[in-house]
Amino acid sequence: MDLESRGKLVPTREMVKTPEQIEGIRIAGKVNTGCLDAVAEAIHPGMNTQEIDDICMQYCKDHNAHPSCLNYEGFPKSVCTSINEVVCHGIPKTEDVLKEGDIVNVDMTLDVNGYYGDASRMFIIGGHSTPEKEQLVRVTKECLDLGAAAAVPYCTIGDIGHAIQKHAEKYGYGVVRDLCGHGVGLAMHEEPDILHYGHKGQGMVLVPGMVFTIEPMINMGTWKVFIDADDPYGWEVISGDEKPSAQWEHTFLMTENGVEILSE
Template identity: 90%
Template sequence: MLNKKKRWHAISGQPLTELDEKVMYWESKGKLVPTRNMVRTPEQIEGIRVAGKLNTGCLDAVEAAIHPGMTTQEIDDICMKYCEENNCHPSCLNYEGFPKSVCTSINEVVCHGIPKKEDVLQVGDIVNVDMTLDYNGYYGDASRMFIIGGKTTPEKEQLVRVTKECLEIGAEAAKPYCFVGDIGHAIQKHAEKYGYGVVRDLCGHGVGLSMHEAPEILHYGHKGTGMLLVPGMVFTIEPMINMGTWKVYIDADDPYGWEVISGDEKPSAQWEHTFLMTETGVEILSR
């Protein structure tokens, strides 16, 4: 049940805008609506866009170098060097004890994989590289899947492809004045056609002025549920799709308590972009 205190207020002394009227309408219907500070100013959007382009450049640098026999520590080294050369900061580094600059999640590792010298990429591995960087106080966030050596099993190839389709379908469902549940419903429906599990313990999120902000963007759910999404909001969609169960666990051998493993240890995949909600749909800020 919503807190009775209103989340959205018109600016005192100013006429109601179309945005005000639509948000206040849905709030009157008992829907969860954003607070005004979740709507970014044009200046903030431009800053986030620049950070997103830099973040994409970092992932491009990884894509140009990734190969069989490479260690995930070498991926971290590429990301650190890129950030140093571009005067930005890798946001994951030392975030709540995370020891590296980027997440590298191989095969059954769902997310938050920690780069290591002993993790050597083999032909047929699938690996998610998830990068977030901070440039002048603005944040870019995205991840990509890589098939090492360019070939893997048909089952893994399908998982990687379908997960990317889930991201695209979720983005198509994200319309101005839609709800978070509309995105999750579309993703879940597509993934479950293939018998895949949509991870529920982790989600997308608001981003831009810090690495993790409201709202949470669930990748499963029902239409018309969750927070109202309005023009000017910036958030990630990053479905984590497991070949088997949607359940996950934290690797007991990880001394940092970060690495998330699929519950049945079957492969998992993830794709992520940062999106700006506009008057006509979403714009990708991370490419």
């Protein structure tokens, strides 16, 4: 009996990439990883987030890539830089200067010849922060890893979300529900949505050939969020109680043997 006849939600043909498409996405993913590596080498206390944007713009120029965030629905920069209580979509600015102990998420998406890579990393500025912030960054990475471990062939999206939610809530953290992972590869955002909370066995079945992100956004307090009223672009998302937030993201390919990381 096939999955659909058993009442399972199955992907459309368009969600399963061809070998040629996967190779193009793999190339874009490697460039995207290299861009974040360049940020990792340069990031330090005292630099401003516009400097991070400059690094990413130059890396794209040097590698025949296009920064996908630039001008996407009015987003004015090439990369997202989200500091402390900013959950995601932080806009690089010369006035946002990184301080010792800050935690910052750098989220980069780029495309090479029409194929997309997407990933984000957390950085602890200066190498040390408060024990509470350091634990949040560590546990959020563990949530990503546990979500990836749950992503086996013919699992459901709910299996991934359940693994992430269970681990985060052990620490009293909130799993952001207003934003999620997603399909990626031929566009910056594709179906399906990859929720970071949920129940085992629920949601779409993930099959070999699908490419998607897992990108848990974990808040130190409430899972709720709001849009910064002072952001003229309407993009910056803040934790509901303005406590710190962390996020890690990889792009994954589902194979017959589990997931392969395409960008990290």
